[in-house]
Amino acid sequence: MFQASSRDLSASPLGIPIGSQTYPHRQRIKDGDFAGLCKSFVDLGVGMIELCSPGYSEFAGLSDAKQTRKIIEDHGLKCPSAHFTMRELRTNQEKAIDWAREIGMTQMGTATLSGHVENGVTTMDVVKRAAEEYNKIAETAAKAGIQQFLHDERFEMSKVDNRLTYVALLELLDPKLVRMQFQMSAMVAVGDPVMYFNKYPGRFLSMHLQGVDTSAAKGAGRSPGVPVGRDSLQWPKIFAAAKKGGVRNYFVEQNWDLTVESVSYLKTLK
Numbered sequence: 657m658f659q660a661s662s663r664d665l666s667a668s669p670l671g672i673p674i675g676s677q678t679y680p681h682r683q684r685i686k687d688g689d690f691a692g693l694c695k696s697f698v699d700l701g702v703g704m705i706e707l708c709s710p711g712y713s714e715f716a717g718l719s720d721a722k723q724t725r726k727i728i729e730d731h732g733l734k735c736p737s738a739h740f741t742m743r744e745l746r747t748n749q750e751k752a753i754d755w756a757r758e759i760g761m762t763q764m765g766t767a768t769l770s771g772h773v774e775n776g777v778t779t780m781d782v783v784k785r786a787a788e789e790y791n792k793i794a795e796t797a798a799k800a801g802i803q804q805f806l807h808d809e810r811f812e813m814s815k816v817d818n819r820l821t822y823v824a825l826l827e828l829l830d831p832k833l834v835r836m837q838f839q840m841s842a843m844v845a846v847g848d849p850v851m852y853f854n855k856y857p858g859r860f861l862s863m864h865l866q867g868v869d870t871s872a873a874k875g876a877g878r879s880p881g882v883p884v885g886r887d888s889l890q891w892p893k894i895f896a897a898a899k900k901g902g903v904r905n906y907f908v909e910q911n912w913d914l915t916v917e918s919v920s921y922l923k924t925l926k
Contacts, residue, residue, distance in 0.1 A: 669895040675705060679739070749796055771785075839866075
């Protein structure tokens, strides 16, 4: 069994093992090298991963939950969560929950509620329907012992009635049923994570980490790719606020070279 060293893990922020989302490395999974990817993570000092469901074509090879769990555990990794498509959650939520629970997950999320956006603008009726649907999905998940969460991607970055759809969703989603996962690269559109963590204590479950250069990203929907720690963000301040926000996991979500640099920086934080 491969094990991440205790020295690597104890150096991580929030006292939580450094995590990585597997989506940027999906080609290795598609090529059948999930075990090799897990070993690469461990060698790097990553102790926790987040998957995507077999509903993502590149992850179809992980449909055997027992085998997937064995590979994860054989490498000494933890996998508390995964992303699912809204189509899966709408049409076959029971199967999705069974897969997640078999692997040992306690959190299930989706990248976006996929509401209708036209020219960057949506309507409050669309937002309300999306929130109502996701509250029902989250209620079913909660009965199975799963915490549902929401990422902040395309729909959430839009505007409704001259304000952010993301903010409207924070008001409409049931805080007992739905927690949030903050995507750092989206902050140039949705705003400062520290503000959110402080204003909505207990509402946030996890973070996706990317380095963000706010000066380079000004006026853009996303920041150019830079490693965590070589950007313009105050990461110690973000992690301190994250505790108040309720964050329990964080996952680097960058290509391999940027992941290597980001993990190296995260090991320096206490």
